[in-house]
Structure formats: C-alpha cells, structure tokens
Amino acid sequence: MDEIDARRERAARNQSLFRVVNERIVELSHRSGDEARPNAYLCECLDTDCSASIELPYDEYQRLREHGSRFFVLPGHEDSDVEDVVETTPGYVVVDKVGVAGEIAESADPRKAGGCRQLQQEVGPWLS
Ligand SMILES: [Zn+2]
Numbered sequence: 471m472d473e474i475d476a477r478r479e480r481a482a483r484n485q486s487l488f489r490v491v492n493e494r495i496v497e498l499s500h501r502s503g504d505e506a507r508p509n510a511y512l513c514e515c516l517d518t519d520c521s522a523s524i525e526l527p528y529d530e531y532q533r534l535r536e537h538g539s540r541f542f543v544l545p546g547h548e549d550s551d552v553e554d555v556v557e558t559t560p561g562y563v564v565v566d567k568v569g570v571a572g573e574i575a576e577s578a579d580p581r582k583a584g585g586c587r588q589l590q591q592e593v594g595p596w597l598s
Pocket of ligand 1: 514
C-alpha cells in the first residue's frame with residue numbers, strides 16, 4: 471500500500487468515527503421528537519482534532535447520509551488528495567471517498583446491516 475492509500479484509509483476511519491457520533495446526535499433528536507430544530511453535527515473532516523460543528527436541519531442530514539461513502543465537512547476542511555468534492559454549499563462541503571477509502575467508509579456505515587461494530591465500540595466512550 472502506498473503512502474496516499476494509507477492516508478486515505480486513515481482518513482476514512484477517522485471520518486467514520488465522526489459519523490458514528492453524528493448518527494447518535496440525529497437519533498437523540500429523533501427520539502425527543504425535536505426534528506424541526508436544526509442540530510449541530512461534528513465536522514466530518516479527517517482532522518481528528520477538529521472540533522468544528524455544522525448546523526443542519528434534520529431532513530438535510532438524512533439526505534446527506536444516503537451515501538455510505540460521503541461525509542460533510544466545513545468549507546476549507548476538505549482534502550482533495552484523499553476525497554472528491556461532490557457538493558458545495560455556504561455552510562458545508564460534501565466529499566466522496568475514493569478507492570480504498572470509499573470501501574472502508576461504506577463497510578463502516580452504521581446504517582448498513584453489519585456496519586462495522588468495532589468502530590462503534592471504539593467511539594463508545596465519547597458517547598456516554
Ligand atoms: Zn473539520
């Protein structure tokens with residue numbers, strides 16, 4: 471595996487962790503019946519130290535989650551070496567993972583049956 475692939479893989483894993491947290495946020499908002507109010511989600515960029523948040527209405531979040539290989543990040547947080555920009559809005563940028571990163575992102579999708587449990591366990595402590 472060359473260096474860029476290693477970077478892609480690492481990025482996809484990090485982003486999948488952020489996604490697990492965001493899935494938890496949307497789940498809580500759904501459970502409390504508070505879907506009309508936008509929520510602040512974590513920026514799903516590949517910087518694990520990034521603590522930026524992105525406000526999204528419930529429906530918008532659900533739409534973005536339809537693709538297992540896509541993540542949303544703050545404008546400027548995308549990295550064109552490891553991902554393709556597929557949508558740009560004033561508040562966020564949607565990126566699509568390519569190659570090996572796309573496969574990792576898809577297989578870690580919590581919305582898929584058998585979506586990577588290990589990732590969910592790793593992120594567990596953040597959620598409690
Ligand atoms: Zn970020």
